[in-house]
Amino acid sequence: MRFDVPADFVEIHAAVGELCARFPAEYWRALEPDGYPEEFVAALTENGWLAALIPEEFGGAGLGVAAASMILETINASGCNSGACHAQMYTMGSVLRHGSAEQKAEYLPKIASGELRLQAFGVTEPTAGSDTTSIQTTAKRVGDGYVIRGQKIWTSRALHSDLMLLLARTTPTDQVEKKTDGLSMFLLDMRTAGDRLEIRPIQTMMNHATTEVFFDDVEVPATALVGEEGKGFRYILDGMNVERILIAAECIGDGRWFVEKAARYASERVVFGRPIGMNQGVQFPLARAHAAIEAADLVRHKAAWLFDEGKPCGAEANMAKFLASEASWAAANACLDAHGGYGFAAEYDVERKFRETRLYSIAPVSNNLVLAYIGQHVLGMPRSY
Amino acid sequence: MKIAVCVKHVPEGTSRIDPGTKRLDRAGEGALNHFDANAVEEALRLKGDSDTEVVAVSLGPQKALDSLRKALAMGADRAVLVSDDAAAGSDLVATSRLLAAALAKEEPDLVLFGQQASDADGAVLWAAVAERLGRPVVSQAMELSVDGGTVHVKRQTEHGYDTIEAPLPAVVAVSDAINEPRYPSLKGIMGAKKKPQDVLSLADLGVDAGDAGEAGSRTTVLALGDPPARADSQKIEDDGNAAQAIVDFLAEKRLI
Numbered sequence: 001m002r003f004d005v006p007a008d009f010v011e012i013h014a015a016v017g018e019l020c021a022r023f024p025a026e027y028w029r030a031l032e033p034d035g036y037p038e039e040f041v042a043a044l045t046e047n048g049w050l051a052a053l054i055p056e057e058f059g060g061a062g063l064g065v066a067a068a069s070m071i072l073e074t075i076n077a078s079g080c081n082s083g084a085c086h087a088q089m090y091t092m093g094s095v096l097r098h099g100s101a102e103q104k105a106e107y108l109p110k111i112a113s114g115e116l117r118l119q120a121f122g123v124t125e126p127t128a129g130s131d132t133t134s135i136q137t138t139a140k141r142v143g144d145g146y147v148i149r150g151q152k153i154w155t156s157r158a159l160h161s162d163l164m165l166l167l168a169r170t171t172p173t174d175q176v177e178k179k180t181d182g183l184s185m186f187l188l189d190m191r192t193a194g195d196r197l198e199i200r201p202i203q204t205m206m207n208h209a210t211t212e213v214f215f216d217d218v219e220v221p222a223t224a225l226v227g228e229e230g231k232g233f234r235y236i237l238d239g240m241n242v243e244r245i246l247i248a249a250e251c252i253g254d255g256r257w258f259v260e261k262a263a264r265y266a267s268e269r270v271v272f273g274r275p276i277g278m279n280q281g282v283q284f285p286l287a288r289a290h291a292a293i294e295a296a297d298l299v300r301h302k303a304a305w306l307f308d309e310g311k312p313c314g315a316e317a318n319m320a321k322f323l324a325s326e327a328s329w330a331a332a333n334a335c336l337d338a339h340g341g342y343g344f345a346a347e348y349d350v351e352r353k354f355r356e357t358r359l360y361s362i363a364p365v366s367n368n369l370v371l372a373y374i375g376q377h378v379l380g381m382p383r384s385y
Numbered sequence: 386m387k388i389a390v391c392v393k394h395v396p397e398g399t400s401r402i403d404p405g406t407k408r409l410d411r412a413g414e415g416a417l418n419h420f421d422a423n424a425v426e427e428a429l430r431l432k433g434d435s436d437t438e439v440v441a442v443s444l445g446p447q448k449a450l451d452s453l454r455k456a457l458a459m460g461a462d463r464a465v466l467v468s469d470d471a472a473a474g475s476d477l478v479a480t481s482r483l484l485a486a487a488l489a490k491e492e493p494d495l496v497l498f499g500q501q502a503s504d505a506d507g508a509v510l511w512a513a514v515a516e517r518l519g520r521p522v523v524s525q526a527m528e529l530s531v532d533g534g535t536v537h538v539k540r541q542t543e544h545g546y547d548t549i550e551a552p553l554p555a556v557v558a559v560s561d562a563i564n565e566p567r568y569p570s571l572k573g574i575m576g577a578k579k580k581p582q583d584v585l586s587l588a589d590l591g592v593d594a595g596d597a598g599e600a601g602s603r604t605t606v607l608a609l610g611d612p613p614a615r616a617d618s619q620k621i622e623d624d625g626n627a628a629q630a631i632v633d634f635l636a637e638k639r640l641i
Contacts, residue, residue, distance in 0.1 A: 018569075
């Protein structure tokens with residue numbers, strides 16, 4: 001087993017770090033509570049970072065998930081937030097893997113250049129939650145196309161995206177053999193969807209541009225169908241591993257930011273005549289958080305390596321996301337504790353990052369469902385839900 | 386046109402001098418000298434969409450290729466590294482000799498330098514190289530343009546600006562205020578791997594080992610020591626009259 005850091009990763013880390021340095025904490029603070037970091041996303045796009053996973057033939061860099069994850073880790077470790085744009089990096093994977101040659105030629109080069117944004121993924125619904133096969137949104141075949149009716153929730157960045165990848169039921173549950181059948185994936189062009197598509201922002205505890213989306217008989221052409229009708233559930237599953245690995249990398253970036261910030265502060269802040277970092281109650285939680293981040297990082301790199309080698313990586317991708325989100329949350333708490341009251345002051349940025357990293361224990365999948373997956377599919381135990 | 390940009394791979398963080406060799410410790414992580422990034426940026430700006438070739442040139446250990454690759458990732462076309470064990474420990478005299486030999490092989494129309502290196506802060510190498518090449522040199526360039534066979538430079542001085550013209554080929558050291566260097570794009574980083582990166586030995590340059598490294602240097606580091614402690618300082622507490630007290634102090638010293 002080797003642990004050399006590839007030269008690519010070092011160069012990516014340095015270059016993305018330089019870009020991020022031009023978007024300091026003041027920039028992110030000024031965006032609170034709900035501003036979208038247009039300039040930051042534009043800089044990432046212009047420099048090709050969001051097209052990392054798109055093959056070179058379609059205008060991207062053709063990097064693997066391991067290298068792409070370095071980009072997002074660096075963004076979050078720099079105090080920036082990948083959440084505004086990470087989906088532009090990976091949502092296109094469904095089109096790449098399952099789309100037609102025409103769809104790929106039409107959309108991928110424009111997504112790579114940033115001319116088109118595909119960073120909204122309409123899956124979750126108010127009544128279904130993580131029980132994806134129970135979604136109620138339907139797509140009915142009418143004439144040359146489909147008519148979509150239903151509602152999605154927690155569809156992030158929908159107001160900052162041109163296209164939406166959408167999961168809808170095309171065959172009613174009582175007419176399919178398995179509940180996982182009969183779901184289809186669509187590439188919806190929101191620019192031409194008209195006023196039958198309504199997007200409402202949801203105010204949340206962090207700046208994540210999330211929304212709920214209403215489809216009141218939205219008409220889409222048959223060419224919007226991605227892959228085969230009825231196989232959409234399988235298609236979204238294979239995109240989830242990439243998403244989990246990338247989210248794990250963001251958590252690791254967050255964790256590194258928290259630990260570095262807190263270690264520096266605790267070493268400088270003098271109370272009772274000595275730096276507070278001399279107190280084990282302050283120092284050890286940071287050391288523990290650092291160790292947890294390093295451990296999560298290894299699983300993340302293993303998962304990414306497996307994915308890039310074309311090997312099964314479901315268990316590792318899930319475990320990486322679980323471990324990394326737990327580690328970043330522990331680091332967030334240790335950082336807030338080390339800062340005391342100052343951690344609550346917006347100008348220290350701790351509370352902002354604290355709110356941001358908290359998301360990843362429940363999204364894109366709840367950590368409890370990750371544990372359920374490990375119990376059932378890795379340990380072979382009975383299904384727990 | 387052909388532009389050569391001389392760049393240096395400098396240690397990251399605070400510089401440390403190895404007390405044994407009395408040389409700068411270059412064992413740790415290094416990076417492109419940030420003053421040189423201004424020179425690379427200016428070369429790329431002059432190049433624009435034209436067929437001008439930008440060659441990044443460096444003298445240093447193999448690891449200096451990392452900094453040359455950054456110049457390539459920013460957009461330079463080609464990199465040349467002079468690297469030879471016998472060149473280690475070169476001072477200004479030896480370094481300028483080796484760089485001038487490498488530049489003589491390239492025959493560029495314009496040689497650009499950053500204003501100084503962030504590790505040694507000498508800010509004289511460009512002058513020494515220009516002297517060896519027998520070319521005009523302009524330093525502290527705030528604006529730079531090339532018009533036919535002439536380089537036009539707006540040079541920053543203590544009192545304002547000099548406007549200078551020099552015939553090409555010429556050497557120009559740019560100020561760090563001349564531009565804001567671009568950061569490498571992902572495509573730039575990926576593309577840099579495919580660009581030529583030549584490593585030249587002293588033999589390739591036709592320079593004798595006796596003219597390089599410590600043997601070819603004219604300075605000898607005899608001893609290292611901490612800077613002398615500061616003389617007694619006077620602290621002025623602000624009781625509402627601090628500004629006047631400072632003015633009085635400066636006036637007394639005839640500084641204002």
